Amino acid sequence: MKQQLSSLSFADLLVGQRKVKQTFFSQIDNIIDWNPIRGIIDIAYTKGNKATGRPSYDSLVLFKIELLRTWYGLSDGEVEEQVNDRLSFSRFVGLGLEDVAPDSATVCRFRNILVEADLYDMVLNEINRQLEQQGVIVKRGAIVDASVTDSPRRPRGRKEYEIVEDRDEETGKLKSEKAMLKEKLKPNVDGEARWIKKMGRLHFGYKRHSVTDENGLVLVEETTAANESDIKHLETPLKKVNLPKKTLVYADKGYDSAENKETLARMKLKSRIMHKGTRAHKITEREKRINVAISKIRYRVERTFGSIHRWFRGGTARYVGLAKTHAQHIMEAVAYNLYRTPGIIVSNALK
Missing domain, CATH: 1.10.10 (Arc Repressor Mutant, subunit A)
Structure with missing residues (x-):
């Protein structure tokens, strides 16, 4: 009898899980x-x-x-x-x-x-357009940040080189007696990925530059090699988002530069980039308080990255090349936004 009750409980659990999945899928189809x-x-x-x-x-x-x-x-x-x-x-x-x-x-x-x-960005834009119409995405503020996607197809062992002769196109003769060395990429290495050292650890792969709303829902993605600096990738992703004028743009200290602040002013957006101190100019107490206030909102994009890693096994490139890794980033953004949507709709209804 005890064994029968145990079997029934296990079966009930399986049925319950199936109902949860089916309910979620039905909700997405209705939304x-x-x-x-x-x-x-x-x-x-x-x-x-x-x-x-x-x-x-x-x-x-x-x-x-x-x-x-x-x-x-x-x-x-x-x-x-x-x-x-x-x-x-x-x-x-x-x-x-x-x-x-x-x-x-x-x-x-x-x-x-x-x-x-190159259709993945269009798909994300259309889904986000519908979510914005339903009040799921709200563009009161935008958060910019970057995260590394590691590629398992990294170089291993010693580097190999080949000799490349620099010849004159007309005569076919060598321009100089010196030959050039060119690094040979092994067939299992992702040739578009690059190395970066972050928090004392080496990574080989790509970087996703994301813009989210204040709830952490992904608005746009830009994908680059991992060695691209965050500070240079503020304007490009923001151009993809149709943000209302005077929207607050939150970012960490890595984006703090006069050029980025001028860019936001030119785009008629308000800077909420955290202040970064230097040897010549240490941040003031007021700037420290501003940083604390910004961090209370900015951390939500880090929660987004963490959730994508945990829920969808993100953070590792599944495919070879920049374009395919960008498609992976877009699909993870779509999956994340839709996964959170039913809960946000319920939360909005209870307010």
């Missing part, structure tokens, strides 16, 4: 109008056609599979298996019981099509 998303994707999605000329899978089926893969930190092969096995997954992506999930090669090809067409 988001997917038709504009399909319209953006179909700009480029034409491969994998049947003899009739129609795509083998609806573009939304494949995009929602990408979303599931990001939410649950799955590989292409794992998400294919899960969509076939889990009723809640297959229902969310729009497949019936008799349908088979797209194979991993189809999912990978779909992602590459969107990367090549």
Whole structure:
């Protein structure tokens, strides 16, 4: 009898988890109008056609599979298996019981099509537009920060070099007797990733420069090699966001420069960049108090990065190259914003 009760409890737990997942998926489908998303994707999605000329899978089926893969930190092969096995997954992506999930090669090809067409930013903008209309995203203030995404495809062992001869294009003769040495990249190394030392630790990979609202919801992403300085990447991501005039822009000391403050003034935005002291000019007590006030809001972007790392196994590049890593950053931003949306809507309703 005790064993039977234990089995029933375990079964009840599984059913409860399934209901939670299905409720969340239903909430997202009720919140988001997917038709504009399909319209953006179909700009480029034409491969994998049947003899009739129609795509083998609806573009939304494949995009929602990408979303599931990001939410649950799955590989292409794992998400294919899960969509076939889990009723809640297959229902969310729009497949019936008799349908088979797209194979991993189809999912990978779909992602590459969107990367090549540079459509991921458009998808994030459209989803955020809808969330802003529903009061989920509020642009009273914006927070700027950067985080490193490590690449596992780092150089290992000794560096190898090849000799490159500098020849005259017309005569074909060497311009000088000196030959140049060029570092040879091994085939398993990500050639677009770079090294950076942060908090005393070496990282090889990329950097995501994010702008969030005051709740930490991601507005835009810019991706660079890891060795790019934060201070030089304030204006570019902010240009992607349609912020109202006089919006407060929060950032840590790494962005403190006269040039950045002039940039914000030119964009008609208000600077809330934390003050950085130097040997020649130590920060005043007033500036210290201002820094404390700014940090109470600015930390929310760090919470966003931490949540993406914990919830979606972020912080590690899944693919090779800058463009594909940027697509990963965008999908993590979409997944994060949607994951938090139902809770924000409930919280707004209770105010």
